[in-house]
Amino acid sequence: MLYILGPTSLGACFRYYPRMIISTFLILWYCAFPPVQVYSLDPDPVVKDTLMIPVLDYDQLKPILNQDNDTTYVFNFWATWCLPCIKEIPYFQQLESIYRNEAFRLVFISLDFKKDYLRKLQPFAIERGLEKQIMILEDNDSNYWISDIDSTWSGSLPATLVVSGKHRAFYERTFHNVGELSDLVKPFLNQ
Secondary structure, three states, rough: OOOOOHHHHHHHHHOHHHHHHHHHHHHHHHHHHHOOOOOOOEEEEEEEOOOOOOOHHHHHHHHHOOOOOEEEEEEEHHHOOOOOHHHHHHHHHHHHHOOOOOOOEEEEEEHHHHHHHHHHHHHHHHHHHHOOOOOOOOOOOOOHHHHHHOOOOOOOEEEEEEEEEEEEEEEEEOOOOOOHHHHHHHHHOOO
């Protein structure tokens, strides 16, 4: 026997089975119109989940610190948790712009904690335009590498190493203006 639903029988269905009809309607609606994927307005969402800064142990960093060529290197050891380090970064950036046309290279070596690489360090580097100048030193044997970098280094931050060929100078101090930094670098550039 075939039943034909008319206006009165459809009204009876709504009256007796409202949840079933609404659920059926929602299922049909969802199948007909699947949810739209929402895209982030962030230009590079991968950056938040992927570390873009190289992580080196001391054996990998040591040859970089001891390059014997005609370029003057300024290596600044710092961390995002070190307020004096953060305050002097603009002076290093100004130094780099002063010696842009010289054989000069500035490298920031972060000593941040591993848990802060993605959460603090990388956003800080991107915000300040430093991501191409930063390396992370991740080596637990600090008693070895601190004294290997310079025998007078206590391990405190900030610290700066200037290298040009066989000439080296180490400074365990905070810089308060670009002039102080420039005065340290000039003799190395003229060698």
